[in-house]
Amino acid sequence: MRLTTKGRFAVTAMIDLGMRHQRGPVTLAGISERQRISLSYLEQLFGRLRRQGIVDSVRGPGGGYTLAQSMLDISVADIIRAVDEPIDATQCGGLGNCHDDRECMTHDLWMSLNSRIYDYLDSVNLDELVTTQLAKQAEEVAHGQAQGHKHDTRRVVGSADITPGLMHKSGQAHKTVVNG
Amino acid sequence: MRLTTKGRFAVTAMIDLGMRHQRGPVTLAGISERQRISLSYLEQLFGRLRRQGIVDSVRGPGGGYTLAQSMLDISVADIIRAVDEPIDATQCGGLGNCHDDRECMTHDLWMSLNSRIYDYLDSVNLDELVTTQLAKQAEEVAHGQAQGHKHDTRRVVGSADITPGLMHKSGQAHKTVVNG
DNA sequence: TGAATAGTTGACCAAATTAATCGGGATTAG
DNA sequence: CTAATCCCGATTAATTTGGTCAACTATTCA
Secondary structure, eight states, X not given: OOBOHHHHHXXXXXXXXXXXXXXXXXXXXXXXXXXXXXXXXXXXXXXXXXXXXXXXXXXXXXXXXXXXSOGGGOBHHXXXXXXXXXXXXXXXXXXXXXXXXXXXXXXXXXXXXXXXXXXXHHTOBHHHHHHHHHHHHHHHHHTTOOSSOOOOHHHHGGGGGGOOXXXXXXXXXXXXXOOO | OOBOHHHHHHHHHHHHXXXXXXXXXXXXXXXXXXXXXXXXXXXXXXXXXXXXTSEEEEOSTTOEEEESSOGGGOBHHHHHXXXXXXXXXXXXXXXXXXSXXXXXXXXXXXXXXXXXXXXXXXXXXXXXXXXXXXXXXXXXXXXXXOSSOOOOTTTTTGGGGGOSOOSSSOSOOOOOOOOO
């Protein structure tokens, strides 16, 4: 698992897409402008998301990107996995050719934590994030703060508490790559 | 929040330290050899951990590093925060000088997810990780596999289930190996 | 039909940032 | 004093980030 700005941009872009996919394909140019992410970088990210079957592309005028799956089925981990290829946490490449058991320990230590982080991020899906964001925007409009609103940094972190409820995608294990 | 090899090394090193801190200061040279992390890199990492008050250092012969806090009080998030300085998720630097509300939205989108990841990693403490690791080693010794044991890749991830009690999760760990 | 247009695709490249190493100092026990 | 150890600034290596450009594809419209 890796969490970098790349994953952050991908998740942000996917939320933007999720928020307006009902109205037809969403262009990268639109996401680029709304989220201030460079268009060329988005192209790169969505290329991967498309190859992973998370989004579909529609070419030509009126085209853009659409979701290839239900928002309930797209987890944050799916998005991050798609754009940020996994690091090899082992020194021995998971092939078991360690000199002794020490490298395996290094490997185990991180992997067990790693899998927990994945478990967690697999439990957060796009639908939830989009719902949260729409609710937040509705709230702003209700308070007449839609224009020129400066966000209050003291509230930012706590803002996740609007969230309806966490879902667990049980059973549906992530695409597992078993070494060897 | 960022999760990179740097954070991984730091967590691994801290577990190593946690496993033997009772016997006095632990040298970086020892951690370096056991965990196969370069000494100079460890020095850099522990410099930060020390400045964050997570470890204490003892200079001179017989010196090394000790824990500055109870293992129960050191969370994975603390460790990662110490070595991987946080990215600035905002375009406007969190200063609220955005042109309109769009950048704030970008900011919010990520921050609410970010805070959840932190919440989660804050819930996993070093004591828990060390206990898990010690239990695993004890088990290996009991099976007479202490020497030359090659780890079984199929069990790597599931091995977290020895863990005493996970707060967040409904312990259904899937058998995932995040590819090496 | 076919040209213009809106849009994606993918390869390549450069700047910026991070990761990791290196070389030399400090500090202290014995 | 000297060896074991931490400490730290500078440097190099690797990766990430983001940009440019030249196809390619589908739609629209004349």
